[in-house]
Amino acid sequence: MRNITMAEAIALIDYGAGNLHSVYNALKSAGAEHIAVTDDPVLVRGAKRIVLPGVGSFRACYEGLTSIPGMVAALEERVLGANVPFLGICVGMQLMATRGLEHGECPGLNWIAGEVRRISRTDPAIRVPxxxxxxxxxxxxxxxxxxxxxxxxxxxxxxxxxxDNGHDIAAMTDHGGGLVAAVARDNIIGVQFHPEKSQAYGLDLLRNFLEWNP
Incomplete structure (x- = not known):
């Protein structure tokens, strides 16, 4: 972890389950000046914006996040209590659900009620992932x-x-049927896609996030 201070404005959460280097570079390209790549709940409590990336299985990401003492409490204090802007990316978005069903049932953060399920193959031509x-x-x-x-x-x-509530769905995509591409509520937004890999489209989203004042 880099040597950083409370003056850092954006907390990019490091819990061993995110594509941190690419997300960090994308945030910089989008105009972010102060980014703390951190696993320190104290720094999270001072952050003005929070980004939670995620790559891998739901359970591994959840266990990685909850294994950091005080991290979930710090996130809930800032995101749910202080209403700071929050962006969840891929599994970082999925962790906001009530539960995930990958490798058995696993609890989530329960910020947005719902569950994370395997994509159904209704057509043999549809590939998963x-x-x-x-x-x-x-x-x-x-x-x-x-x-x-x-x-x-x-x-x-x-x-x-x-x-559970369709009003939490901000965007959809189609892969053999509709899949949720983004969720949003108040100061919280989550995207299933990877803005750090989505070129100009992804950078526009990150720029919008950096300017967002919900």
């Missing part, structure tokens, strides 16, 4: 935050978030 570029289409519930726009993004996942 869902990998590559695909459309992102806004829903009527995408809100007025303006972070997510219509376009194409890069996806890589075998499981998908199914929220």
């Amino acid at each position: 869902h990998m590559g570029w695909n459309d992102v289409a806004l829903t009527p519930h995408h809100g007025d935050h303006g972070l997510i726009e219509e376009g194409e993004a890069y996806f890589l996942h075998s499981y998908h978030f199914v929220p």
Whole structure:
């Protein structure tokens, strides 16, 4: 972990399960000046924005996050209590669910009620994992935050978030059927795709996040 101070504005959470280098570089390219790659709950409590990446299985990511003493409490204090802008990426988005069903049932953070299920193969031609570029289409519930726009993004996942409340779904994509591409509520946004791999589209999303004041 880098030697950083409380003056850092964005906390990029390091819990051993994220594509940190690529996300860090994408945030810098989008205009972020102060980024703390951190596993320190004290720094998280001082952050003005929080980004939670995630690569791998739901259970491994959840266990990695919860194994850091005080981290979940610090995240909930800042995100749910202080309403600081939060962005979850891929499994970092999925962890907001009530539970995940990968390798057996595993609890999630339960910030947005729902569960993470394996993508169903309704057509033998549909491949799992869902990998590559695909459309992102806004829903009527995408809100007025303006972070997510219509376009194409890069996806890589075998499981998908199914929220209990459709009003939490901000965008959809299609891979043999509709899959949630983004969720949003108040100061929280999560994207199933990888903005750090989505070129201009992804950088636009990150720029919007850096300017977002919910």
